Amino acid sequence: MGDKNVFVMIPTYNEKENIEPLLDEVLMHNVNVVVVDDNSPDGTWRLVQDIASRDRRVNLLLRKKDKGRGRAGRDGFKYCLNKGADIVIEMDGDFSHHPKYIPLMLKEIKNADVVLGSRVVAGGVDARPSIARRIITKGANAYLRLLLGLRVGDCNSGYRCFRREVLEEIGVNNIESVGPSIVQEVLFKASLKGFKISEVPIVFKDRELGSSKLGAKHLASGYFMALKFAAMHKLGRLK
Ligand SMILES: Nc1nc2c(ncn2[C@@H]2O[C@H](COP(=O)(O)OP(=O)(O)OP(=O)(O)O)[C@@H](O)[C@H]2O)c(=O)[nH]1
Ligand SMILES: [Mg+2]
Numbered sequence: 001m002g003d004k005n006v007f008v009m010i011p012t013y014n015e016k017e018n019i020e021p022l023l024d025e026v027l028m029h030n031v032n033v034v035v036v037d038d039n040s041p042d043g044t045w046r047l048v049q050d051i052a053s054r055d056r057r058v059n060l061l062l063r064k065k066d067k068g069r070g071r072a073g074r075d076g077f078k079y080c081l082n083k084g085a086d087i088v089i090e091m092d093g094d095f096s097h098h099p100k101y102i103p104l105m106l107k108e109i110k111n112a113d114v115v116l117g118s119r120v121v122a123g124g125v126d127a128r129p130s131i132a133r134r135i136i137t138k139g140a141n142a143y144l145r146l147l148l149g150l151r152v153g154d155c156n157s158g159y160r161c162f163r164r165e166v167l168e169e170i171g172v173n174n175i176e177s178v179g180p181s182i183v184q185e186v187l188f189k190a191s192l193k194g195f196k197i198s199e200v201p202i203v204f205k206d207r208e209l210g211s212s213k214l215g216a217k218h219l220a221s222g223y224f225m226a227l228k229f230a231a232m233h234k235l236g237r238l239k
Helices: 019-026 044-054 069-082 099-111 131-148 164-170 182-192 216-234
Strands: 006-012 032-037 058-062 087-090 114-118 160-163 197-201
Touching: 006 019, 006 044, 006 069, 006 099, 019 032, 019 044, 019 099, 032 044, 032 069, 044 058, 058 069, 069 087, 069 164, 069 182, 087 099, 087 164, 099 114, 099 160, 099 197, 114 182, 131 182, 131 216, 160 164, 164 182, 182 197, 182 216
Parallel strands: 006 032, 006 087, 032 058, 114 197
Antiparallel strands: 087 160, 114 160
16 A cells, blocks of 8 residues: 555544553654644643654644534545545554554455454454453444444444545535544444455454543443434435
8 A cells, every 4th residue: 555645543532641652653654644632631742743743654633623523534534535534443542452463453454445343253353352342342232233234243343445536425524423433433434435445354452541431321422323323314414
């Protein structure tokens, strides 16, 4: 992908322990980066600003209003498109998604429109120690596949790679999700548009540093949002 403009988009909220080592690893690959930070009280954005002042490949998108993982994702996608990205990779900022998989994704995107970093294809692993969390994820995955008719293995993966055309076609301005259901919303819309979605195996790890922002409340609202997307689609109202 040497000739392609690749942007890695990382939404962050209070990731000050992770962001510097993560950016070091991401920048080992031939990519640009935008960190989309919602004015983290821990000052994550200051660290990014500092790195960005030294390295032109690194950009900070500091958001002060309209907070949320979904809103940050929408604005991050827009930023990448405006900067002329051919390929956009999104990943979490807590090392659950390791940058070492970037080359594999970039290889696979040559034959697909969307590539998911997947825990459920051969070689993929959900390495989180909590059995409860692994079961909850499996249950959510089965629910989404059934409800939204998704024919992919890992519907909840927030580590993925898009061709520019996919984001243009689904229209990032139409993204409804304020919170983390953006992951399922974008996947559903890409699937409805008939884009080719493929999966590469990743080992998905628990964060080691920092704390979780997306807990049980978000899980429940995720189930609700999926119902909403399904209903909107049936009524022909999903933009
Ligand atoms: N910009 C922005 N980023 C967010 C927000 N909420 C979460 N994030 C980031 O989105 C990514 C996923 O959030 P996490 O807190 O790791 O959620 P999770 O993976 O379900 O929880 P853990 O298993 O504890 O890691 C991380 O990079 C967060 O920093 C938000 O409101 N705004
Ligand atoms: Mg996480």
